[in-house]
Amino acid sequence: MSMKHSTPPLLDIDALRIDLPVGGAPRTAVHRADVRIAEGEAVALVGESGSGKSLTARAVLRLLPEGARTHGGLRFAGESVPDMSRARLREFRAGDVAMVFQDPRAHINPARGVGDFLIEGLTTARGVAVAEARTKVAGILREVGIGDAERRMRQRPWELSGGLLQRVMIAAALAAEPRLLLADEPTTALDVTTQEEVMAIISEAREARGLAMLFITHDLELAAAVCDRVAVMYAGSTVEDLPAAALHDDAAHPYTRALLASRPSVGDTRGGLRAITGRPLSGFEAPSGCAFAARCPRARELCDDEPPRSRPAGAGSAACHFPHTRAPEEAGSHA
Amino acid sequence: MLEVHNLRKVYGDFVAVDDVSLTLPEGGSLAVVGESGSGKTTTARMIAGLEAPSGGHFAVGGEPRRPGRVGGAERRTRARQIQMVFQDPYSSLDRRQRVRDAVAEAVRLHRPGNGAAVDDRVAELLGLVGVDERQARSLPKGLSGGQRQRVAIARALAAEPRVLILDEAVAALDVSIQAQILNLLAQVRESTGTALLFITHDLAAVPHISDEVLVMRTGRVVEQGPVGRVLGAPRDAYTRRLIESIPKPGWKPRRRPRPDAD
Numbered sequence: 001m002s003m004k005h006s007t008p009p010l011l012d013i014d015a016l017r018i019d020l021p022v023g024g025a026p027r028t029a030v031h032r033a034d035v036r037i038a039e040g041e042a043v044a045l046v047g048e049s050g051s052g053k054s055l056t057a058r059a060v061l062r063l064l065p066e067g068a069r070t071h072g073g074l075r076f077a078g079e080s081v082p083d084m085s086r087a088r089l090r091e092f093r094a095g096d097v098a099m100v101f102q103d104p105r106a107h108i109n110p111a112r113g114v115g116d117f118l119i120e121g122l123t124t125a126r127g128v129a130v131a132e133a134r135t136k137v138a139g140i141l142r143e144v145g146i147g148d149a150e151r152r153m154r155q156r157p158w159e160l161s162g163g164l165l166q167r168v169m170i171a172a173a174l175a176a177e178p179r180l181l182l183a184d185e186p187t188t189a190l191d192v193t194t195q196e197e198v199m200a201i202i203s204e205a206r207e208a209r210g211l212a213m214l215f216i217t218h219d220l221e222l223a224a225a226v227c228d229r230v231a232v233m234y235a236g237s238t239v240e241d242l243p244a245a246a247l248h249d250d251a252a253h254p255y256t257r258a259l260l261a262s263r264p265s266v267g268d269t270r271g272g273l274r275a276i277t278g279r280p281l282s283g284f285e286a287p288s289g290c291a292f293a294a295r296c297p298r299a300r301e302l303c304d305d306e307p308p309r310s311r312p313a314g315a316g317s318a319a320c321h322f323p324h325t326r327a328p329e330e331a332g333s334h335a
Numbered sequence: 336m337l338e339v340h341n342l343r344k345v346y347g348d349f350v351a352v353d354d355v356s357l358t359l360p361e362g363g364s365l366a367v368v369g370e371s372g373s374g375k376t377t378t379a380r381m382i383a384g385l386e387a388p389s390g391g392h393f394a395v396g397g398e399p400r401r402p403g404r405v406g407g408a409e410r411r412t413r414a415r416q417i418q419m420v421f422q423d424p425y426s427s428l429d430r431r432q433r434v435r436d437a438v439a440e441a442v443r444l445h446r447p448g449n450g451a452a453v454d455d456r457v458a459e460l461l462g463l464v465g466v467d468e469r470q471a472r473s474l475p476k477g478l479s480g481g482q483r484q485r486v487a488i489a490r491a492l493a494a495e496p497r498v499l500i501l502d503e504a505v506a507a508l509d510v511s512i513q514a515q516i517l518n519l520l521a522q523v524r525e526s527t528g529t530a531l532l533f534i535t536h537d538l539a540a541v542p543h544i545s546d547e548v549l550v551m552r553t554g555r556v557v558e559q560g561p562v563g564r565v566l567g568a569p570r571d572a573y574t575r576r577l578i579e580s581i582p583k584p585g586w587k588p589r590r591r592p593r594p595d596a597d
Binding site for chain 1: 509515518538566578590
């Protein structure tokens with residue numbers, strides 16, 4: 001709905017709804033996901049369990065469970081993903097978009113060599129000669145910080161540590177020369193020092209290539225550090241979308257603010273964390289009004305009765321009847 | 336309350352824990368922080384009696400722990416000293432047992448008494464950890480991860496332990512639930528005087544739960560001291576590296592040379 005669009009966004013998730021079959025009947029897991037990513041831009045999709053963030057990411061590649069149905073818009077560079085033919089979908093997955101998952105071991109054949117896995121996409125989908133593919137892939141491995149590329153390519157996946165294997169997965173994703181990288185909690189299973197290295201590698205590779213990214217995570221701080229914009233999901237809906245730089249000062253949705261406040265940090269002086277009462281709801285459990293109302297300190301009657309629509313708030317947009325907005329000059333505090 | 340001297344664990348020719356000493360005062364809270372392979376969990380399991388040390392010794396409440404098998408009475412005495420809560424509460428609860436019965440069972444084991452006394456104690460424990468009446472009637476599968484962890488904590492507290500070991504007890508929980516459980520543990524410590532040994536990979540949680548911290552790497556202690564000092568003015572390069580890799584406002588990930596690379 002943007003005014004002047006010369007080119008459509010690279011990825012446009014527009015009022016996406018996802019129904020999953022539960023006990024034979026369709027139930028809505030994602031009510032409304034709205035995410036737009038421009039060419040070369042990085043957007044984080046942040047949420048707790050059940051928020052629908054991973055389903056949304058999977059919907060982009062049409063990797064949803066059997067029997068799932070999507071409604072709403074899902075376009076890549078203007079082209080409708082749900083309308084892609086099988087042949088076009090294969091091409092789309094092999095070349096336009098690449099995905100990196102939380103658990104690399106579940107997505108690599110343990111019986112085959114790392115090198116074979118890495119060149120597979122190039123030799124089968126692109127018809128690149130094996131020798132040429134190996135040279136190219138070795139170069140990418142060095143780029144992601146794997147110095148002894150030749151030796152690593154002769155190894156089996158189980159011979160590599162989790163951090164090393166995740167770098168191999170990133171190399172495989174980069175080898176396809178995609179325009180969009182989908183990264184679904186790529187560092188959640190890694191140690192914190194390894195996480196920093198892997199995220200630095202992703203950021204450098206993106207910068208070198210002008211590669212766009214949809215980054216799925218539960219960690220708001222990490223999201224803000226590596227992305228241009230942050231979209232927050234709760235109970236199957238995008239509840240806020242704002243520039244990463246505005247997260248700490250300008251978050252308008254009470255959930256975003258509560259999530260920030262409940263995260264422990266090393267710099268904190270001692271004292272209790274500001275926990276959010278209750279538990280996160282899944283999309284399946286979302287009530288008819290605002291799904292966060294039961295846990296929200298700002299909720300009033302209206303919130304239970306009427307679902308809030310997304311509208312401009314602060315530096316971005318928020319689906320909230322009573323968003324936080326910074327008072328002019330932020331004068332004093334008020335209840 | 337807990338004094339550990341030169342604890343060591345060797346598997347074949349792999350040294351998992353090497354010369355670890357620590358002290359946990361009565362009612363205190365000590366965090367043991369480390370990444371995978373640091374030996375933090377093995378250290379905790381040896382203290383809990385789930386793993387036999389290869390070397391070193393420790394004492395609980397001034398009494399030395401002797402290695403080897405022990406009988407039922409001695410086991411219950413030990414349970415009253417040290418209880419442990421694990422990362423995945425689902426696997427540590429009987430999935431066919433209602434929450435109230437699971438807690439009652441633990442209460443009866445440690446404090447035999449008549450039905451009413453047991454009921455009162457169960458109600459007290461469930462109230463302490465914030466599990467309501469409806470949840471108490473549920474099976475574990477009917478509860479969320481955070482609620483299950485509350486039940487696991489209630490069960491551990493039934494033994495009235497002097498020391499509660501928490502092995503990555505909040506690691507699997509959602510961020511908003513982690514904060515609830517950390518606050519609950521701080522409150523449990525205050526109201527019951529139970530000392531906490533908090534095993535974690537997450538340095539950021541430490542200031543909210545502990546007074547003292549010990550940082551481990553590849554089986555050894557690299558630094559220990561009061562939380563404020565260690566986090567505010569770390570002396571060891573690896574501790575600094577751990578602190579620097581935690582995302583925070585203004586932080587950007589960087590590739591860094593590893594201190595004394597392995």
